[in-house]
Amino acid sequence: MKLGFIGLGNMGAPMARNLLKAGHDLTVFDVVQANVDALVKAGEGHAQSASTPAAVLESGVDAVITMLPAAQHVKSVYLGEQGILSANVVGVVLIDSSTIDPMSARDVAKAAAQKGALMLDAPVSGGTGGAEAGTLTFMVGGEEALYERMKSLLACMGKNIVYCGGAGNGQVAKVANNMLLGISMIGTAEAMSLGVSLGMDPKVLAGIINTSSGCCWSSDTYNPYPGVLENVPASRGYTGGFGADLMLKDLGLATEAAKLAKQPVPLGSLAQQIYQTFSLQGSGSLDFSAVIKLFTKK
Amino acid sequence: MKLGFIGLGNMGAPMARNLLKAGHDLTVFDVVQANVDALVKAGEGHAQSASTPAAVLESGVDAVITMLPAAQHVKSVYLGEQGILSANVVGVVLIDSSTIDPMSARDVAKAAAQKGALMLDAPVSGGTGGAEAGTLTFMVGGEEALYERMKSLLACMGKNIVYCGGAGNGQVAKVANNMLLGISMIGTAEAMSLGVSLGMDPKVLAGIINTSSGCCWSSDTYNPYPGVLENVPASRGYTGGFGADLMLKDLGLATEAAKLAKQPVPLGSLAQQIYQTFSLQGSGSLDFSAVIKLFTKK
C-alpha cells in the first residue's frame, strides 16, 4: 500500500519503520526536519518526504496514519490551512493514533466524513518499547467494516487490535483504562507502603494481595515497591517504562472528558492531583510507579 | 481436639459448625443465648456452653477461636474481668479471627504472651458464603512454627491458610488488601460509568480493561456494572456479596492504622469518605459494588 505518516517522534518513528519493514511505501511529514530525514534515509528508497500534511495526501496515498502529541496538534494537522482535510480525501482512510480526548476525536472524525474520508481513531498502549517491537495494542473506534479492513495494516505495528465501537470509542477505551490504571497504581502504592510501614515483608504482602481481591495489574505485573518483582521500573530506579508525566496527561484527558460528560470521577481526579504534585516536585520523568515515593519517608 | 469458640454470629456460627463436622469437641460462648443454644443443639453432644470467656478456658481446651465484631469486643473478651486472659492460659493456643486494627491485635497478643498463651491473629476473607462452605481465606500473624501447627485446624474452616509474618500481620495483610479492594472497586465504577456515558458498550469496555493495564479483580471477577458478568451482585440488584458497610468498616481500620503509622493514604481515605456518603444515603446494606450508583444518574 501507499501510505502517509505524519508525526515522527518517539512513538511515530518506530511505527513508521515497522510499516517500511512490512513492505509499504511511505510519504512522511514532521515539523522537525531531522526526523523526516532520518525516516527517509531508513526507507532506502521507499520513503519520501512531503512539505505539508496536505502534500502527503497530494502524493496519492491509500491511507494516512497520524501520531501527534495532543489534541491541538491533531486539530492543526487535520483542520489547519494546509491540513489533511484541505486536500482531496475522498475514499482515503485516515487513522489517528494520537491519544486525545474523545470529543476532539469525534469533531475531527465528523469533519473528515464531511469531506468524504474514512476515519478511525486508534490510540495505542505499549510505549516506545512496544512501538519498536511492533507489539502495541491499538484501541480502534469507527465503522466496524473499516476496522476489519485495516486490521492487517495495524498488525504491522501492533499485536492486539481491539475494536471499541463507533468514532471516538478508541479514545474512550484508552482514557477509561488509563484512569483506572492511574488509580490502581496509587492504590497499590498506598497499600504496599502502609503494609510495609506496619511491619510486613513487601514480597509476602504482594503475594497475598495477588491471590486476593486486591489483585490488579499494578500489583501483580508492575509492582511499585522496589524488589518485589524483577524487570520492572521499581527494581531499576524507576527508569524506563511509562513516564509519570504521560500518566498525568492521560488523567487530564480523563477528567476533562468526565467534565464534559457531567460524570463524577473523584478518585480519577485525585489521582490527577497526586501526579501533578509529584511532577511539581521534579519527578515527572520517572516511571509512573515512582509515585510511591510520595508515601515513603525520604 | 478440645476447642473453645467465642462469638457465634453470622460468621462464627458456621465456622464453629465446620469444626464440629471435622470431629472436634467445642465449648462455646456468645452474649446472645439463642446463638449458644443453636450451636449446642447442632453439636449433638459434642458442644457444650460456658457462661463466660474465662469459663470456656476453665473447661479445659487445647485452643480457643474468637470471632467478634470489633476491637472493643476483642479487648473485652480477652482482657476483661471475666475474659480469656483472666483464666489459666499457659500453653493454650488462642486464635482471633476477628477483623480489627493491627495495633489492637498486637496489644492483645502481647498480653496473651505475658500470661503464657500462644496467640495467632487470623482474620478471614470470603464472607458468610465462605464461612458456610468452609472455603475462607485465613491471613495469619504470629510465630511461624505455631502457624504450621495450627494450619490443619484452620483448614477445617478455610481453603487458603496464608502466613503473613509476626503478630498482627494477619490484620495488616487484611486491611492493606481490603483498602486496595475498596479503591479498585470505586476506580472500576468510575471508569465503567465514564466509558458508558461517553458511548461505549459496557461489556466491550470491560473486555478491553480486563486484557489491559487497568485490569483488577473488581473489573474481571466482580464487575460493578449491571450485566457485564453473570453471578455477581451487580447482576442481581446488588444483593448478597460483601456489604458496603463492611467495606466502610475495613476502610476505617485502614485509615486508622495509617494514621498511627504516620502514613498517607489519600485514595484510601477518599474511598472511605465515598462509602460513608453512600451509607448515609441509605445504601450501606447493598453489596459494596453498588457504590457505582453514586456515579449514575438516578
Next chain:
Amino acid sequence: MKLGFIGLGNMGAPMARNLLKAGHDLTVFDVVQANVDALVKAGEGHAQSASTPAAVLESGVDAVITMLPAAQHVKSVYLGEQGILSANVVGVVLIDSSTIDPMSARDVAKAAAQKGALMLDAPVSGGTGGAEAGTLTFMVGGEEALYERMKSLLACMGKNIVYCGGAGNGQVAKVANNMLLGISMIGTAEAMSLGVSLGMDPKVLAGIINTSSGCCWSSDTYNPYPGVLENVPASRGYTGGFGADLMLKDLGLATEAAKLAKQPVPLGSLAQQIYQTFSLQGSGSLDFSAVIKLFTKK
C-alpha cells in the same frame, strides 16, 4: 456614549438596561430574537438591534460589552466569521464580562490587540440580583490606563470595580476566588454537619467558628445550615442565590486553568467532584450552599 452590547441573557439583559438608565445609547445582539426585542423595547428609542456581532461594530460604537455563557461562545463572537474582530475595531474598547478560563481570555485579548482594539476582561460576581440592582463586582484585567478610563462606565452596572493586573487577570482573580469559595462552602458544610451530629446547637457552633480561626464568608455571611442566618438560601429551601451548577462551572474553569499551569489544586478538584456528584443527583439548580445535603441523613 454609543455602546454595543452582545449577550442579553439573565445577566446581560439587566446590565444592558442599567446602561440605558445611565443615558447611554445601545446597539445590541443576541442569538435569541425575543431577548433582542425586549431590550429594544426597553430602550424606548435608545436601543437598536444588529444582525451579527460584526454589525454591532459597524453601527459605529465607542465600546462593546459582551456577556456570554462560556469560552466557546466568546471565541465565536469575537473570532468567528461575522465576529467582532472581522469588523474595523481600531481604537474601539472591547469589554468581555463573561466568566471563562484565563487562557482563552488572553487568546482573545491578543487577537483583539492585533486588530487595533483595546480590550479588558471584566468578569463579575453578584449574580442576577447584583445585575438588576447595579451592584455587581467587576474584576478587571488589561491595561491600567484603560481600566481607569472605563471605570465610570462599569460603575453604571456595578459597585466595586477592581483592577487585577494585565490581560486575563480579571478571570484569574475570579476563578481563584470562586475556587476558594467552593472549598470553603463544602468545608463549612462538613464542619457544621459534623458538629451538629455530635450534639452541638448549629447557631452556637456557627457563633464560635465566626469568632475563631475557622471563620469564612461561607460561615458568617452565607451559612449553609438552615436557620443559622436569616435571609440566606439555607433558610428558604436553598432557592435563589448562586446555583450549584454555576459553582460547578467555575470549579471546572479553575481546575482546567490549574492543569494548564501545571499547578496542583487537590481540594479545588475534589470540590468540583463533589458538586458534580450533587448535580448528578438532580440538585444542580439549588443554591450552591445546598451541597450540605450530601452530608445529612435523608
Next chain:
Amino acid sequence: MKLGFIGLGNMGAPMARNLLKAGHDLTVFDVVQANVDALVKAGEGHAQSASTPAAVLESGVDAVITMLPAAQHVKSVYLGEQGILSANVVGVVLIDSSTIDPMSARDVAKAAAQKGALMLDAPVSGGTGGAEAGTLTFMVGGEEALYERMKSLLACMGKNIVYCGGAGNGQVAKVANNMLLGISMIGTAEAMSLGVSLGMDPKVLAGIINTSSGCCWSSDTYNPYPGVLENVPASRGYTGGFGADLMLKDLGLATEAAKLAKQPVPLGSLAQQIYQTFSLQGSGSLDFSAVIKLFTKK
C-alpha cells in the same frame, strides 16, 4: 482558691503560672520532674508538688485543671490506678483543657459524674503565645451553671471563655473549627498559588479575595503566601505559629469523630492526608501555613 494542675508542658506551664499570678495556690503533677521543679520554684511558696494525680486531689483542692497531649494520657490521668478518680472527688471541679476526641471526653465526664465530681471539658486555642499572654480562647462543654461559676477562673488564663453546650461540646467545637481551619488554609494555599502561577500579584489577589466571597481567616489574617501580610509565619520562614503536626493531630481527631458519628467529611479527610504527606516530607515542625510549599515548585 486551692487548685490542682496536672500537665506542665509547653501549654500547661504558662497556664499554671498565670494562675499563680492571679493569686491562687497550686498543687501540681507532671511525669517530667524538671517541669514540676520549675513550676514549684516559680510559685515562690504558693506551689507544691504531688507524686501522683490522686495525690493532687488528696492535698485538698477545690478544682483541678489538666492539660495533656492526647486522649490516652487523659484516660490514664483520670481513670488509671493512681488517677484522679481513684481519689475522693465528691464536689470537686475537674477541668480538662487537653484537646481530645469528643467521645473520650464524654467517657471521662461520665466516669467523673459517677464519682460525684463536677466536670468541664475546656480545650483552648491560641497556642503557646496565648498561653503565656493569658489570652487563650476556652471552648467549654458541661453544665451551664458550672461554666458560669468557673468562668472567672478560666479568665485568669484566657480572654474568650465560650460556652458550647453539654459535656464534650467544647471538644466538638474545637475539632469542627480546626477542621474548617485546615481546609481553609489548604484552600487558600491552592488559590494563592494558582493565581500567582497564572500571573497575578499575590498582594492584589489577596486583596480581592479578602473583600469577596472567598474571604477567610487563613486569607485575611494568616495568609500563607510570603510577603502578603507582615507578622505572620509566612513572612518569617514559617517559624513560630501553629505547627503543621498539631494541625495534623486535630484533623485526625476530626476524622475519627466523623467516623464514629457516621458523617462524611471528604475535604477534612483529604486535608488530613495532605498534612500527613507534608509531615512525611519532613516539614511537620513548620507553621501549618507552610503547607503552601506542596503547591510551589521547589
